[in-house]
Amino acid sequence: MTELHPLPAVAAAARDWAAHAAALGAGVGAATRLVREEPLAAKTTLRVGGAARLYAEPASAADLRSLLRTAQARGLDVFALGRGSNLVVPDEGVDGLVIALAHEFWARFEPLPDGKLWVGAGLRLKNLCGLATQAGLAGFEFLEGIPGAVGGALRMNAGAMGSWMFDVVEAVELMTPEGEIRRVAKAELHVDYRHCEELQRAFALGALLRPASLAAAAAIGDQIAAYRRKRQESQPREASAGCIFKNPPGTSAGRLIDECGLKGERVGEAEVSRVHANFIINRGGATGAEVLALVRRVRARVREAKGVDLQPEVLLYGRRWEDVL
Numbered sequence: 001m002t003e004l005h006p007l008p009a010v011a012a013a014a015r016d017w018a019a020h021a022a023a024l025g026a027g028v029g030a031a032t033r034l035v036r037e038e039p040l041a042a043k044t045t046l047r048v049g050g051a052a053r054l055y056a057e058p059a060s061a062a063d064l065r066s067l068l069r070t071a072q073a074r075g076l077d078v079f080a081l082g083r084g085s086n087l088v089v090p091d092e093g094v095d096g097l098v099i100a101l102a103h104e105f106w107a108r109f110e111p112l113p114d115g116k117l118w119v120g121a122g123l124r125l126k127n128l129c130g131l132a133t134q135a136g137l138a139g140f141e142f143l144e145g146i147p148g149a150v151g152g153a154l155r156m157n158a159g160a161m162g163s164w165m166f167d168v169v170e171a172v173e174l175m176t177p178e179g180e181i182r183r184v185a186k187a188e189l190h191v192d193y194r195h196c197e198e199l200q201r202a203f204a205l206g207a208l209l210r211p212a213s214l215a216a217a218a219a220i221g222d223q224i225a226a227y228r229r230k231r232q233e234s235q236p237r238e239a240s241a242g243c244i245f246k247n248p249p250g251t252s253a254g255r256l257i258d259e260c261g262l263k264g265e266r267v268g269e270a271e272v273s274r275v276h277a278n279f280i281i282n283r284g285g286a287t288g289a290e291v292l293a294l295v296r297r298v299r300a301r302v303r304e305a306k307g308v309d310l311q312p313e314v315l316l317y318g319r320r321w322e323d324v325l
C-alpha cells in the first residue's frame, strides 16, 4: 500500500513543515523574512541544488535567538548561510531551517576610537575591503575577490595571498544554538586551515578586527587592484564554488588534478575548469548530482594516479561528504 501510494507520507511531511513554519513565525517580528521551500541555487555562486524546507532572514538578534530556540525545541536542523560561495547544495535541497544573515542589520562596518574595527557577520567581504579603503585602514586587501560575507569567512578561516581571516581577527561575537550571545577572544577559538571549530554549531554575529596600519586610500586601492589582477589571471569567471579540494600538505590540489589530465573533464554541465583545475564550473544548468559525480571522478583519478586522497574544501550543504563520496 505504502509503495503504491506514497502521497500520504509526503502530505504528512508537508504538514510537519507547515507546523514548524507556524511555530517559528510566531516568535519573530514582521521585518524577519520566513518562508518555506526557498530555492537555494540562486543564493550560491555555483548555482546548483534544491530548496530549503524552511528559510529565514532574521532582522535582529532577538529574532535570530527565537528562531534558534524554536528550532532546537522542535528538533530541527539549522544551517547558516552566508553568500553561498563555498557550498554545493544537493538537488533534493536541505531538510531543515536555513538562516541567512542577509538583512542589513547584520552588515555593520564600524571603525572604533581605539583604532580597531567592528564588522557584522552579514557584511560582504567586497564591502569590507571597499569601506576599509575609504577609511584608510590597511590589512584587509587579501580578502578582495573572495565572494563571501564575514560570517562565512570566519567559519571557513578564508585565506588568500598568504593571509588568513584569523590573522586580522581579535574576537568573534557568536550566538550559541541555545541563543546565548558570547564574545570569544581569538586565543580561545580553535582555528585551522579552512576551519573554525566553534562556528560549526554557533552563529557568528560579528567580529572585532585589527587593521595592520593606517594608510592612504590610494595605496590600499593599488594593492587591492594588484590582487584583483592576479585573481583574474588565475581563476575562471564562470559560476563556481571556489576551490573544490583542500591542498594536501606540501602540494596543491590543482596541480595534482592538472597532472592527471583532468582539465576540461565533464559530467553533464559540470566541468573541471581549464583555467584552474581545482575549480568545478557550472557551464549553465548543471545539477547538484552532476557536480557530485564529477567530484567523485576527480578524486578517484587522483587517488589512482597519485595515491592522494583529496579532501573537499567546499561544503556539501545539509549532507555529509562521507555519505556521497
Ligand SMILES: Cc1cc2nc3c(=O)[nH]c(=O)nc-3n(C[C@H](O)[C@H](O)[C@H](O)COP(=O)(O)OP(=O)(O)OC[C@H]3O[C@@H](n4cnc5c(N)ncnc54)[C@H](O)[C@@H]3O)c2cc1C
Binding pocket: 045, 079, 080, 081, 082, 083, 084, 085, 086, 087, 101, 121, 145, 146, 147, 148, 149, 150, 151, 152, 153, 154, 155, 156, 157, 158, 159, 160, 199, 202, 203, 204, 205, 235, 240, 241, 242, 243, 315
Ligand atoms: C570565485 C571564488 C573564489 C574564491 N576564493 C577563495 C579564496 O581565495 N580563499 C578562500 O578561503 N575561499 C575562497 N572562496 C570560497 C568562499 O568564498 C569562502 O570560503 C567564503 O569565506 C565563504 O563565505 P560565504 O559567506 O559565501 O559562506 P557560505 O558559502 O554561505 O557558507 C560557508 C560555511 O560557513 C557557514 N556560515 C556562513 N555564515 C555563517 C555565520 N554567520 N556563522 C557561522 N557559520 C556561517 C555555512 O554554514 C557554511 O558551513 C572562493 C569562492 C569562489 C566562488
